[in-house]
Amino acid sequence: MQEIKKYPLDYTVLAVGLIFSLGQFFRYLNVPGSQKTVITLTAVFYFFWGVLHHALRKDLSIKVIVEYLAFSLLAIIASRVILNLL
């Protein structure tokens, strides 16, 4: 919570982005390929959010970039493994 109070704008942008993704997911449910697309775009948004957030706070490093990339890729690959079976 301290983190959110410290950077309210950053976390507001993140929350809006994630809620928007949820909305788009439900909107295009059962449209072929849409579920994978929404999750992929959410992951890409999150990666760039993380990089920008740390860059603005001047604590961006290769280690941090790789960490956000790892979590984003995990989400993308999980969605493709699950939804490729549909």
Place this chain on the structure above:
Amino acid sequence: MNKKIKHFLLELFTPRYSNNYRAKILTPGASALFVGLLLFTQSAISFITLAKPGVLGYSSDITPEKIVTLTNIERSNLGLSQLQVNSLLNQAAARKAADMFAFDYWAHVSPSGRTPWSFFKEVGYSYTVAGENLAKDFSNPDSIVQAWMKSPTHKDNIVDERFSDIGVAVVDGTLNGVQTTLVVQLFATPVNATSSLEEINSQTGRPAVEAYAQQNEEVQALPTPSPSYQAKSNEVTTVISPLAITKGISVIIFAILIFALILDLYIIRKRKVNRISGKNLAHAGFLAVILLLIILSQQGVIN
């Protein structure tokens, strides 16, 4: 032994001096291992579908009657007339489903070029206009009709005021190595309907669509449907859903990661450790949303 296990778990889940104050499970290396696990699961499922077809699949409680009822409800909601079930169209739909299983394809036109309209001709149904919707891997009829209604081209068939008749087949079988429930929905208006094609076109202002009165189309020999292609047998076969397997593994992975992130954050705050890393709260929020999307992802494909 207990000490070793305890040390291993502490290294995995808690930030300490020995792991550079970052729980091992939260490192990119661990994420790579999880990715490997998911890919291995997918490979295993592919192998099982090849080695033991029919073990994996999707079960359902879909019936032709429910599909027709739900379709007519959608038409009623738009003030359109009810579609009448036509036994010839039912037969044509069943033949189309049998053809798809026999030749193992998922498309409106078969690999040999056979159109959906050839099945109309086989059963002796002469039409002025016709349409086809397909669905597979769904578990309930509501999801199918909702999926069709969300797709513009499929919705066009359902709400087309030119159609008067409907035929539906719901058939269990194995497609591409996976046991599934195939739904074929056919729409049409017979040639001897009250309105001629010209009258229909003048009323709707739409061009003569699907004038597939291909009188010269050769009718190919229909494969004799084997028992496995019979519509909704009374036997209850237990199949394991591939979706359930991958979903289950993904849910476990994401739940563990979210737990580890929150625990890591709590310990770091408590010990007032300064370190350079990603934001645990942001990671946890992102993974929680992805977890929710994974749980809510639905099976079922339309065509």
